[in-house]
Structure formats: C-alpha cells, structure tokens
Amino acid sequence: MTPATVVIAPDSFKGTATAIEVTDALAEGWASVRPEDLMVRMPLADGGEGTLDAFEIAVPGAERVPVTAQGPDNRPVAASWIRLPDNSAVVELAETSGIMLLDPLQPLDAHTIGFGQAIAAALDAGVTRLYLAIGGSSSTDGGAGALGALGARLLDAEGAPVAAGGRGLSDLASVDLSALRPLPDGGAIVLSDVTSPLLGASGAAAVFGPQKGATPDDVATLDAGLARLAALLSADPSTPGAGAAGGAGFGMLAWGATIAAGADAVGEVLHTADAVASASIVITGEGRFDGQSDAGKVPSYVRALAASGTAQPMLVAGAISADPVGFGAAVSLTDLAGSAEAAMSDTLHWLREAGARLAATVR
Missing domain, CATH: 3.90.1510.10 (Glycerate kinase, domain 2)
Known part of the structure; x- marks a missing residue:
C-alpha cells in the first residue's frame, strides 16, 4: 500500500464540534484504516465561529x-x-x-x-x-x-x-x-x-x-x-x-x-493552497452541505483548490442535502448514525467513523 499525504481541512460543525475537534476526529478515523499515511491537519473557517x-x-x-x-x-x-x-x-x-x-x-x-x-x-x-x-x-x-x-x-x-x-x-x-x-x-x-x-x-x-x-x-x-x-x-x-x-x-x-x-481569505493567510497542492487527498466538511455551500463556504473553497491540482477531494458533513458534485467520496454523519439526533449526540464518534469509511475507499 503506497502511503498518501492527506490534508484534513474542515470547517466547524456548528453547535457540536469545533474545526479542531472535527479535524482530529477525522484524522483518528483515517489512521485506524491507513496508519502509514501522512496526515496534515489544517482546520479552516469562513469567518464564523472557530x-x-x-x-x-x-x-x-x-x-x-x-x-x-x-x-x-x-x-x-x-x-x-x-x-x-x-x-x-x-x-x-x-x-x-x-x-x-x-x-x-x-x-x-x-x-x-x-x-x-x-x-x-x-x-x-x-x-x-x-x-x-x-x-x-x-x-x-x-x-x-x-x-x-x-x-x-x-x-x-x-x-x-x-x-x-x-x-x-x-x-x-x-x-x-x-x-x-x-x-x-x-x-x-x-x-x-x-x-x-x-x-x-x-x-x-x-x-x-x-x-x-x-x-x-x-x-x-x-x-x-x-x-x-x-x-x-x-x-x-x-x-x-x-x-x-x-x-x-x-x-x-x-x-x-x-x-x-x-x-478564501482565511485559506490565503493559512497557505491552504500550498498544502493541498502537495497532497494526494484532501478531506473537508461542515455541519450541513446544502444549496448554500457553494456560496464561499469552506467545502467549496477546498474543492476548488483540489480541482486546480491532483488531490482527490472528499467531503464529510453532518447532513448532505445537495448533490456533492466534484467530490470523489462523501459521507453524511446522519446516514452513518441513522438519524440527525444520533449524529449530533455523539458527533466525534461518527466523525471518526466517517474518517475510517473514507480511508477504506482508497485503493
């Protein structure tokens, strides 16, 4: 198995997990399946909390x-x-x-x-x-x-x-x-x-x-x-x-x-583009991926960075109500947990599960 460089660059899941917590949980889940991969943790924000x-x-x-x-x-x-x-x-x-x-x-x-x-x-x-x-x-x-x-x-x-x-x-x-x-x-x-x-x-x-x-x-x-x-x-x-x-x-x-x-502005200051350019895979996410997500939110920003290079973008969201076009894989915590209530009651657990699920898709 060839080790991959994986950038984890999500927003917070508002009300349930900070961007740092989301990043760490996804990294733990990913490492449980692919421990040899290099994880680059880069929690992001769009100007809101976090x-x-x-x-x-x-x-x-x-x-x-x-x-x-x-x-x-x-x-x-x-x-x-x-x-x-x-x-x-x-x-x-x-x-x-x-x-x-x-x-x-x-x-x-x-x-x-x-x-x-x-x-x-x-x-x-x-x-x-x-x-x-x-x-x-x-x-x-x-x-x-x-x-x-x-x-x-x-x-x-x-x-x-x-x-x-x-x-x-x-x-x-x-x-x-x-x-x-x-x-x-x-x-x-x-x-x-x-x-x-x-x-x-x-x-x-x-x-x-x-x-x-x-x-x-x-x-x-x-x-x-x-x-x-x-x-x-x-x-x-x-x-x-x-x-x-x-x-x-x-x-x-x-x-x-x-x-x-x-x-975009946060990513520019944090040099996110450089990190994504050197990655094989980039994982992003937010609490709800919906019709507003393309209006300058973190997942659309990260997806655009990946599209300009060779990194494969992946998405994790608490709920996904819009077609995740452009992502190589996408996981909804609501679907994993069986309900929105279950996903929100133990968000970090289901984020770790999502990280493992995404890692298992890599061949």
Whole structure:
C-alpha cells in the first residue's frame, strides 16, 4: 500500500464540534484504516465561529490576547483576539457579540459593542492590519454598536445617544464620525461567507432576523432602522456582504474596511493552497452541505483548490442535502448514525467513523 499525504481541512460543525475537534476526529478515523499515511491537519473557517482557533493552530507564532468586552446583552464577556507574527490581528465577532452568548435571544436589543471594543483593543496594541471575522452574530444593529465603540456617535433628534441594538436605530437622526478611530495602516478585511445586501427581502433583517428570534413585526422594525443608518453613512448598502452579521458588514464598510469571501481569505493567510497542492487527498466538511455551500463556504473553497491540482477531494458533513458534485467520496454523519439526533449526540464518534469509511475507499 503506497502511503498518501492527506490534508484534513474542515470547517466547524456548528453547535457540536469545533474545526479542531472535527479535524482530529477525522484524522483518528483515517489512521485506524491507513496508519502509514501522512496526515496534515489544517482546520479552516469562513469567518464564523472557530476562526480564531484556525489561525492559532495553523500560524506558528500566533498569540491569543485576552480582552474583556461588553456582551450583546451588556454582561461582560471574557474573549480574545489573535495577534499574528506580521503584527496583524484577527478579531472574531462571535467571541464578543455572538448568538451563543445569549439565552434567551434578544432580536431587537442585542448589539455589537463588544466587537468594537475588541477591535479597539487590537488597535491600542498597535496592530497594523485587521482581519474581522463576523459570522455567528446575535444582533441586527448594522454594526452601530461596533462603530460606537470605535468613536462614532449615533444620535437622536435631540442630540442624545440612541439605545444600543436594532431597536435604537428607530430613533437615529444623525451620526457624528469626527472621533471615529482610523483604520490601521494595513487596512481591515471583513471575513464573511454571506453575500446578502443590508436591506430588503434578501437583507440582514429579513433573512437572518428570524434566526435570531425576530418576529415579522420585529423584522420590519429592524429593516427600517437599518435603512435609517444606511441613509446617514457613506457605504453602499447593496454591497454583497453588507447584510452579513446583522449588518455588521455594512458598519465595517462604513468604517473603511473591505469585504472578502471568508473561506478564501482565511485559506490565503493559512497557505491552504500550498498544502493541498502537495497532497494526494484532501478531506473537508461542515455541519450541513446544502444549496448554500457553494456560496464561499469552506467545502467549496477546498474543492476548488483540489480541482486546480491532483488531490482527490472528499467531503464529510453532518447532513448532505445537495448533490456533492466534484467530490470523489462523501459521507453524511446522519446516514452513518441513522438519524440527525444520533449524529449530533455523539458527533466525534461518527466523525471518526466517517474518517475510517473514507480511508477504506482508497485503493
């Protein structure tokens, strides 16, 4: 049996396993069948939860810097950001303002103040470039909270600060950017796998508000508030990705950041293309492979890298509801376990089984 070089490059299985856990479990399963193969572990992310972990494990010399921030419901959150060896920083919105920090959900009042505070902490530390991972948000405030933490003043008709959160945008009458902190010299890049605009039927409130607990009336309130914010800032609300993270993409655009496809940008920094180019096989995955997976998510990014070389791409997902075109083999944990509930109750076990199943297909 000829040893193969196998790159394992999945995203997290949101809510059940981090990208690191997924990577390790797949590697263990694969090695149980083909122990002689060289395993290259490269957990990835698309800008959502786990982005900090991906950078920390893949970039030698990456340093995790602790920060205490104001969480989306105003409780303090112990979070962190990553300083890279080139003095750039990775800040993850999910760490400070993420939906997993809320119970219950607060669709009208959750905010992104903590995200802005973490960005400000990185700026205070003298970083020269920012990578802003904005997936997994809890709020629909258009990034207003983050902008406020960076020095912007969002005011009502009387000149008083509006309340934090999407509800507060209903009273917004003016925005004072005179004290807004400048971007670092190397700029800021927003990492996102979402291409939605800010407003309307395909915008932040309509598409993602219900996932954060918003009722139809809440969605209307939030969309109207975002429209008020958009009318007062210079960024284009129709920019693909402006609606990401409850409109935090728009807020960062208004600050001067640019938006990049999350998986591509993360992969570029981590040199994933080089790893895949030297591999015989590359395994990728995510919690659900569906019709949205081709819109800049990790599996489609890895598949494209494999297609440009000779590596055979393989897919593992918690559930597969779209045809896994372009993958040499694909395994659904739901199918292996017999049900979604069984797969989610012991995800790491079934990931190891999936790794073994894929290894057995190699001849």
